[in-house]
Amino acid sequence: MARKLTIRDIARLAGVSKSTVSRVLNTKQDVDPATRERVLRVIEEQTFVLDMSAAKLAGGRSRLIGSLVPSLAWPLMSEIMRGISDVVAQSPYELLLYSITKNQVHEEQQQVISRILHSNLASGLLAVFPGPATPYLTELYEKGFPVVIIDDRGEPTSVPWVSADNRVGAYAATRYLLQMGHRRIAYIQGPVEYRASQARYQGYCDALQEAGLAIDPTLIQQGDFTPTSGCAPAEIFLSMADRPTAIFAGNDQMAYDVLTVAHKHGLRIPRDLSLVGFDDIPPSAYLSPPLTTVQQPFYQMGKQAAELLLSLLDVSSSSALNTLSKSLSIRLVTDLVVRDSCSPPRTVKGY
Amino acid sequence: MARKLTIRDIARLAGVSKSTVSRVLNTKQDVDPATRERVLRVIEEQTFVLDMSAAKLAGGRSRLIGSLVPSLAWPLMSEIMRGISDVVAQSPYELLLYSITKNQVHEEQQQVISRILHSNLASGLLAVFPGPATPYLTELYEKGFPVVIIDDRGEPTSVPWVSADNRVGAYAATRYLLQMGHRRIAYIQGPVEYRASQARYQGYCDALQEAGLAIDPTLIQQGDFTPTSGCAPAEIFLSMADRPTAIFAGNDQMAYDVLTVAHKHGLRIPRDLSLVGFDDIPPSAYLSPPLTTVQQPFYQMGKQAAELLLSLLDVSSSSALNTLSKSLSIRLVTDLVVRDSCSPPRTVKGY
DNA sequence: CTGTTAGCGCCTTCAA
DNA sequence: TTGAAGGCGCTAACAG
Numbered sequence A, B: 001m002a003r004k005l006t007i008r009d010i011a012r013l014a015g016v017s018k019s020t021v022s023r024v025l026n027t028k029q030d031v032d033p034a035t036r037e038r039v040l041r042v043i044e045e046q047t048f049v050l051d052m053s054a055a056k057l058a059g060g061r062s063r064l065i066g067s068l069v070p071s072l073a074w075p076l077m078s079e080i081m082r083g084i085s086d087v088v089a090q091s092p093y094e095l096l097l098y099s100i101t102k103n104q105v106h107e108e109q110q111q112v113i114s115r116i117l118h119s120n121l122a123s124g125l126l127a128v129f130p131g132p133a134t135p136y137l138t139e140l141y142e143k144g145f146p147v148v149i150i151d152d153r154g155e156p157t158s159v160p161w162v163s164a165d166n167r168v169g170a171y172a173a174t175r176y177l178l179q180m181g182h183r184r185i186a187y188i189q190g191p192v193e194y195r196a197s198q199a200r201y202q203g204y205c206d207a208l209q210e211a212g213l214a215i216d217p218t219l220i221q222q223g224d225f226t227p228t229s230g231c232a233p234a235e236i237f238l239s240m241a242d243r244p245t246a247i248f249a250g251n252d253q254m255a256y257d258v259l260t261v262a263h264k265h266g267l268r269i270p271r272d273l274s275l276v277g278f279d280d281i282p283p284s285a286y287l288s289p290p291l292t293t294v295q296q297p298f299y300q301m302g303k304q305a306a307e308l309l310l311s312l313l314d315v316s317s318s319s320a321l322n323t324l325s326k327s328l329s330i331r332l333v334t335d336l337v338v339r340d341s342c343s344p345p346r347t348v349k350g351y
Numbered sequence C: 001c002t003g004t005t006a007g008c009g010c011c012t013t014c015a016a
Numbered sequence D: 001t002t003g004a005a006g007g008c009g010c011t012a013a014c015a016g
Helices: A007-014 A018-025 A033-046 A052-057 A077-089 A106-118 A131-142 A166-179 A195-210 A231-239 A252-264 A298-317 B007-014 B018-025 B033-046 B052-057 B075-089 B106-118 B131-142 B166-179 B195-210 B231-239 B252-264 B298-317
Strands: A064-070 A094-100 A125-128 A147-150 A161-164 A185-189 A220-222 A246-249 A274-279 A292-295 A329-332 A335-337 B064-069 B094-099 B125-128 B147-150 B161-164 B185-189 B220-222 B246-249 B274-279 B292-295 B329-332 B335-337
Touching: A007 A018, A007 A033, A018 A033, A052 B052, A064 A077, A064 A106, A064 A298, A077 A094, A077 A125, A077 A298, A077 B075, A077 B094, A094 A106, A094 B075, A106 A131, A125 A131, A125 A298, A131 A147, A147 A298, A161 A166, A161 A195, A161 A298, A166 A185, A166 A195, A166 A246, A166 A274, A166 A292, A166 A335, A185 A195, A185 A231, A220 A231, A231 A252, A246 A252, A252 A274, A298 A329, B007 B018, B007 B033, B018 B033, B064 B075, B064 B106, B064 B298, B075 B094, B075 B125, B075 B298, B094 B106, B106 B131, B125 B131, B125 B298, B131 B147, B147 B298, B161 B166, B161 B195, B161 B298, B166 B185, B166 B195, B166 B246, B166 B274, B166 B292, B166 B335, B185 B195, B185 B231, B220 B231, B231 B252, B246 B252, B252 B274, B298 B329
Parallel strands: A064 A094, A064 A125, A125 A147, A147 A161, A161 A329, A185 A220, A185 A246, A246 A274, A274 A292, B064 B094, B064 B125, B125 B147, B147 B161, B161 B329, B185 B220, B185 B246, B246 B274, B274 B292
Antiparallel strands: A094 B094, A292 A335, B292 B335
């Protein structure tokens, strides 16, 4: 395996010094166009690639960005990652993958983050649904380390973030059910640690209140977004004497559980019960009945977050501080995808 | 942002030299247990993390492994990645993610690979379904760069690989259909570039021939594993005067297309047509009817491949060459998951 | 067993 | 506009 060339080699070949080659590589201004051209040609001919580790060590940028993701098992992660990696592939950066699983305690999560930092590899971080780690990331960002979060915005944080508009999505879904005539609409809440979860709950409440309906605590149960976590809530709802005519599940996974439980109770959807989910992950379109759900633009979220981070890196590496651009944030719209899991309630009760 | 500590700092704090710290960090043998203990304590207290770039530059290993994956959009990728990242997380390595999309020409794929090499970051590579890039990877491996492939074995290659037993899986699926009484079993073939695709086809043929049935070319059509690519083949099969009583789709995605097309033709599954898929990706269990399919142990594949690569890295870094262990390979068994998409043919024709 | 001495390949002043 | 020199944090001989 032929020894890798160094800038020294191509310096010799181009008849210049290492410094000049370095300048060309880093597109500095003060290089004679002719020289630059010559150096570039040699680099091309030799298919020379600069050693990132050395560059990093010598004080340059690392051209590596880290991505901190929750369980890759979540079906929606693949689309987000696809968005991210498409952008990164077009850039001079490479992507580092760090994953955190839900059953890691906070302390362990912080350890992962501190490893990312201290190992000194990544020069920026993309955090997907960081949940409880958010405050720590904020701290990081404020210390000058580029971070972009994909999630809903939580406490006023200065960290740039990209999210789908969870509140509006949930609002639209609830409103849809309301307009069909439903009045007893149950909600299966996701874990409160996640901003997205809170925002959806808010949207649900907003729609209800706008319709002049009170929030009925008995119609709200908690799941945790994972498969089967919607079963218990569904069981409770469907066993009620005055059971709800519609259920809005905090995410699709939990909606699937409702389907299962409803089936067990001999209830048919949408005839006996309307059902709406949130996310629009792949299975949803294939269910029977196909699930009406709020679609999140996962690919776009990944793509835009990556682009945002890249732009932050460019800025911090060149001149201007992040003084000008306070609080970068992008909120993407969600779409209510109407399929066949909803219909007007059989017996519209008065109110 | 407090200056990052270096081994020099912790050397001072522990009252030893940098070399000793380095030895402890790299778990070398020749260190006094007491000294080691002391150094370790300081490292712990200071939450020191070694700078990988510097370590790499100084001639050590890079503690970075690359993963080369095809489109992350494939639903099965997330499980494979989960297996990989679980293993990597438990190791001192970090994971680099490179993705290749199908519409990149071979040349572009090679470029990605050569970038991986020349950037000199990864010290090993995990290639998932490399398809046409396989020969190039083989070359790499033979030049001494650790590579593990996740796919079916192709031409006799020396590269260590992990795969599901695609042939046997397809054989079992076909046999299942045969035993139910089906005789006209159509097959939707995946792209021939993929080994896995070829192996499944082989399994299909083997089962048929074992049953004394000839391979009927009109019952074989080609898709490419992607969504909707199974529509055209399904359309052809279901429009035949003497249409097949069962269809075996090369993967689940294409089976979904058969479902759609069958529905359009007013055919009910499994009453009018039996259907088997391959992969068992998440939606399959939720379809109506739930799809009978061959389950691949994706998580395991990722896990074992990562473990294999890690062991290769250990070996090459320490003493023994890879002389002893020729042709490492792991073949995992698949499971036929019987659900509700198959039944005996309505009218069992004589043969 | 431990410290000393050289670099690894690159970027960055500082002069020229 | 360019070259020379120094050092980033670490590992790897080589002494002791």
